[in-house]
Amino acid sequence: MTAPTAADPVTAEPGGVAGDIGWFEWAPVRGVWSRELALYRRHWASTSFAALVEPTIYLLAFGFGFGSLIGTAYGYDYRDFVATGVVATSVLFISAFGAMFGTFIRRTFQHTYDAVLAAPVDVHELVTAEASWLAAKAGVYGCAPMVVGIAFGLPLGPGMLLVPFVGFLTGLAFALFGIWVSAIMPSINSFDYIISGVLAPMFLVAGTFFPVDQLPPWAAGAARVNPLYHCVELVRDSVFGNLGWHDFAHVGVLLLFVALMWSLAVWKMSARLID
Amino acid sequence: MATLQAGSRDGLLPDHTLSAISIRGAVKRYGAITAVDGLDLEVPYGVCLGLLGPNGAGKSTTMRMLTAQSRADEGEITVLGNVLPKESKKARALMGVVPQQDNLDEELTARQNLEVFAHLYRVPKGDRVAAVDRALAVAQLTDRADTKADDLSGGMRRRLLIARGLVHRPRLVLLDEPTVGLDPQVRQELWSLVAALRAEGVTTLMSTHYIEEAERLADECALMSRGRVVARGTPADLIAEHAGARVDEHHGPPDRLAEIAELARQAGVATRRTGPSVSVLAAERQPESLRDRLGPPSVQRAASLEDVFVVLTGESVE
Numbered sequence: 046m047t048a049p050t051a052a053d054p055v056t057a058e059p060g061g062v063a064g065d066i067g068w069f070e071w072a073p074v075r076g077v078w079s080r081e082l083a084l085y086r087r088h089w090a091s092t093s094f095a096a097l098v099e100p101t102i103y104l105l106a107f108g109f110g111f112g113s114l115i116g117t118a119y120g121y122d123y124r125d126f127v128a129t130g131v132v133a134t135s136v137l138f139i140s141a142f143g144a145m146f147g148t149f150i151r152r153t154f155q156h157t158y159d160a161v162l163a164a165p166v167d168v169h170e171l172v173t174a175e176a177s178w179l180a181a182k183a184g185v186y187g188c189a190p191m192v193v194g195i196a197f198g199l200p201l202g203p204g205m206l207l208v209p210f211v212g213f214l215t216g217l218a219f220a221l222f223g224i225w226v227s228a229i230m231p232s233i234n235s236f237d238y239i240i241s242g243v244l245a246p247m248f249l250v251a252g253t254f255f256p257v258d259q260l261p262p263w264a265a266g267a268a269r270v271n272p273l274y275h276c277v278e279l280v281r282d283s284v285f286g287n288l289g290w291h292d293f294a295h296v297g298v299l300l301l302f303v304a305l306m307w308s309l310a311v312w313k314m315s316a317r318l319i320d
Numbered sequence: 321m322a323t324l325q326a327g328s329r330d331g332l333l334p335d336h337t338l339s340a341i342s343i344r345g346a347v348k349r350y351g352a353i354t355a356v357d358g359l360d361l362e363v364p365y366g367v368c369l370g371l372l373g374p375n376g377a378g379k380s381t382t383m384r385m386l387t388a389q390s391r392a393d394e395g396e397i398t399v400l401g402n403v404l405p406k407e408s409k410k411a412r413a414l415m416g417v418v419p420q421q422d423n424l425d426e427e428l429t430a431r432q433n434l435e436v437f438a439h440l441y442r443v444p445k446g447d448r449v450a451a452v453d454r455a456l457a458v459a460q461l462t463d464r465a466d467t468k469a470d471d472l473s474g475g476m477r478r479r480l481l482i483a484r485g486l487v488h489r490p491r492l493v494l495l496d497e498p499t500v501g502l503d504p505q506v507r508q509e510l511w512s513l514v515a516a517l518r519a520e521g522v523t524t525l526m527s528t529h530y531i532e533e534a535e536r537l538a539d540e541c542a543l544m545s546r547g548r549v550v551a552r553g554t555p556a557d558l559i560a561e562h563a564g565a566r567v568d569e570h571h572g573p574p575d576r577l578a579e580i581a582e583l584a585r586q587a588g589v590a591t592r593r594t595g596p597s598v599s600v601l602a603a604e605r606q607p608e609s610l611r612d613r614l615g616p617p618s619v620q621r622a623a624s625l626e627d628v629f630v631v632l633t634g635e636s637v638e
Contacts, residue, residue, distance in 0.1 A: 066409050076439030080425060083432045156423035160484075163387045164440040165413035320350070320390050 066165060069173075073166040077174035085182075092186070096139075100131045100190030104197060107254055119256050121285065128194025129284050130253035132208060133215065133276045136187035137248055140216035143179045144223025145236055148314075152227070158318055168315045172307070176220040183216025184209040191284065204283035211283065214299050215276040221306035228313035252277045272302040338401060340365045340492050340523040341386065346395035348381050348547075355381040357547030359395070363525055368518040370538030371527040372625075374633050378547040379527035380420060383496045386525070387412055400492055413442060415492040416485035420500060420527075422477055426470040430461045430480050433469055434487050441488035451487050458513070459483035475506035482513055493517060495526040499533060511537060531626045541625070545633040555625050563590075563627035564602025568617035571597045583613055592630045601627055 085092065108124035118126040151157040161171055188208055195201060226239050250257065250264055251273035257265050268274045275295040282288045282295075341363035348356040356378045363369045371379050384390035386399055388408030397404040399411035425433050434452045443451045456462045459479040461472075469477060478498070485493060498514065499507040507530075514537050517524055528534055534541050535555045543551040543558070551558055570580050580598045584591045587610040590601040600606060600614065601623060 066413060072439055072442050076436050079439050080428065080432070080436045083428055083435075087427070155426065156419075156421055157425060159389065159421070160419060160423040160437075161440060162389055163412065163417035163419065164437060165409045165442070166440055167409060318389070320384075 069170060073161070073164075073170040074174040074177060076161075076164075076166070077171070078178055081178045092182075096135065096186040096189045097193065100128075100135060101193050103131045103134075104128055104190070104193055108197065111254075119281075121281075122198075124197055125194060125199045125285075126281075127254060128190055128197065128199050129281045130251075130277055131190035132187050132212065132280045133251060133273050134248045134253055135190055136183040136212045136215045136276060137219055137244065137273055139183040139186055140176075140179045140219040141223040141226075141244060143182070144176065144220040145227050145230075145239070146233070147179075148175060148224045149227040149230070149233055149236075152314075152317065158314075162318055168318055169307075169311045172221070172224055172310050172314055176217055176224060176307075176310070179220035179223075180213045180217035183220070184211075184213035187212030187216065191280075199284070202284060202286050204286050204288060207283040207288075208280055211276060211279045214296070214303065215272065218272055218299055218302040218306055221303065221310045225306060225310040225313055228310065228317050247271055247273055250274075272299055275299055338365075339363055339398075340367075340400055341525060342396075342398040343382070343385075344396045346382075346385060346392045346397060348378075348385060348390060348392050354547055356385065356392070359544075359548050361542060361549055363523060365523050366521045367539050368514070368524040368526065368537060370534030370541040371525060371544060372529065372531070372534050372541050372629060373527075373544030374529060374629075377544040377633065379529075379544055380496060381547075382544075383417075383420075383494055383525075383527060386415075386494060387417055413488075414490060415494060416488065416490035418482050418485040418493065418495045418498055420496040422481060424469040424477060424481060424484070427468065429466045429468055430456065430459070430472065430476075431465040433480060434484055437484050438487050443488050451489075455483040455487040458486060460509075474502060475509060478502060478506065478510060479513065482510065486517075490522070492523045492525075495524060497527055497529070499528070499530065507533070531624070531629055535625045543629065543632050550632050551628070558628045559623050559625055562601070562631055563623035564605055565623060566603045567621050567623045567627060568600040568603040568606075568614070569594060569597040569619040569621065570600065570614060571618040580614055583610060590631050592627060599627065601631060 104124065104127060108127045112123040112127070115123045117123060158171060162168065191199065191205060191208055226236070230236060230239070250260065250268045251271050252268065253273075257268040257274060260268065275298045279292055279295045279299075282292050339362040341361065343359055343361040346356050346359040347354065359378065359382060361371075361382070371382065373379050381390055385392050385397060386404070388405040388411075391405055399408070400414050402408065402411040402414075404411065425436065428436070431452060434455045435448070438448045438451050453462070456465050459476075459482065461476060461480060461483070464472060464476065469480065472480065482495070482498065495514065499510050502510070511533070514524065514526065518537065518539070526534075526537065538555065540552065540554055541558060542549045551562065553561065570577070572580070577593075577598045580600075581591050581593075584598075584600055584606075587607055589606050589610060592599050592601065597618065600617070603617070603620070
């Protein structure tokens with residue numbers, strides 16, 4: 046190999062950053078996003094296939110299976126009720142699973158984060174970057190059930206344009222939750238505790254497949270502290286054109302959940318990555 | 321041909337009265353283990369310093385402390401004038417890090433790996449393509465730019481790993497065991513890369529436990545043992561001081577070897593085991609009386625940095 050030599054200097058600007066470096070910067074976010082975009086360009090077909098086929102199956106099974114028994118829920122056609130509810134479960138699965146498995150693998154097996162943190166990136170920026178990508182993905186692919194629902198007769202409405210943003214906010218919260226979980230779990234096998242013990246009840250008791258009012262009072266109360274319930278309510282109010290002041294409360298709960306999960310994720314990831 | 325970095329034509333000439341790296345009294349404990357134990361290390365600007373030491377001497381912990389991925393329990397660390405850990409982000413922006421462990425993104429191509437780090441290192445948008453192309457040229461991977469990291473050979477991956485740490489033209493480069501586990505041919509390639517860095521005046525801190533690597537590449541060596549620096553100097557000075565000019569190797573049965581070692585010890589002369597022989601260091605300085613009792617050596621050879629390494633860091637490694 047012939048080594049590069051100093052005899053041929055380059056005239057471009059010097060390395061390093063100009064000026065001061067702030068506490069939070071977008072460069073790490075752009076870096077992580079460029080990696081994810083490169084991966085996405087390779088895997089978009091399988092990602093999109095899964096995102097569209099899963100809700101279709103849910104809609105066929107629940108919408109038509111149960112729908113023929115139930116007819117309406119909350120005054121909506123049950124098929125439409127499920128199509129909107131499944132938006133929330135899609136958002137949950139994309140963000141929480143993506144974060145749990147993705148960040149665990151990158152941290153422990155691929156040591157990607159050791160490389161990133163040797164660059165001018167701090168843990169809170171890394172966590173924000175990873176979570177925001179998953180949130181964006183959840184925001185986009187979370188709409189898939191709605192699109193499938195439209196194909197099955199869900200009436201179009203302008204509020205549908207808000208659904209990606211609801212998906213983003215909810216996805217951000219659950220991606221941060223997943224990152225936190227990945228940092229406190231000793232192995233990938235222990236994720237089963239979270240999936241079966243936390244996520245499964247969470248996605249069932251959120252008004253996705255049946256209204257929470259029909260649950261026993263304690264479960265209905267529990268549903269109200271479930272962030273996913275607030276996502277479901279926001280999605281239905283947007284799609285069915287029922288938005289009102291009460292939706293600010295739903296957004297508020299999700300924002301609080303984001304703030305809490307961000308703090309926990311940053312705290313525990315720091316403990317894992319910085320010694 | 322690509323250059324590794326722009327040198328100091330940037331008008332931001334570092335203050336040469338200060339060190340690029342300054343570590344004073346650093347201590348790092350992991351439970352009952354003290355990995356770094358009162359480490360003092362100054363790396364002047366423009367110097368390639370080899371950090372030598374056996375496994376477990378604290379080299380990697382020292383490297384991690386310089387990027388604030390490891391926080392010292394005690395002591396003061398300054399990198400390029402930035403006090404760690406408070407100003408570590410700024411320090412990290414100005415230096416390049418080549419880790420011991422291959423942590424390339426396996427699913428990304430060589431080019432994409434470099435692009436991600438061009439973002440992380442804040443290479444301005446307009447310069448990013450050029451910076452990545454230059455780094456690919458430095459790694460001699462221009463032809464393999466679109467090959468996934470997973471499909472590159474071990475040597476190519478290591479070159480890419482080094483190029484990744486140079487994509488923003490750092491003024492300081494940390495190389496943690498850059499050639500560990502590689503074939504001699506591949507090591508040779510990487511050495512010319514490091515030599516080029518040195519020729520351009522980039523300050524380099526390179527940890528290694530390959531003696532030859534340090535001897536060939538480093539302006540100066542710091543020998544680490546049990547978490548602190550036990551000797552420091554140019555390879556030639558270290559050899560002259562601790563192993564003299566010449567080494568006498570005496571072969572013989574185990575009893576005779578033990579006897580030789582004991583006789584030398586009594587005469588105050590350093591020895592080390594060299595496989596089936598005992599080496600008397602600084603043989604030219606041994607007293608005549610000892611020379612007579614030991615008899616003619618089986619082999620005479622020049623003293624090496626390895627002799628210094630073993631004498632100063634101990635015969636056995638924990």
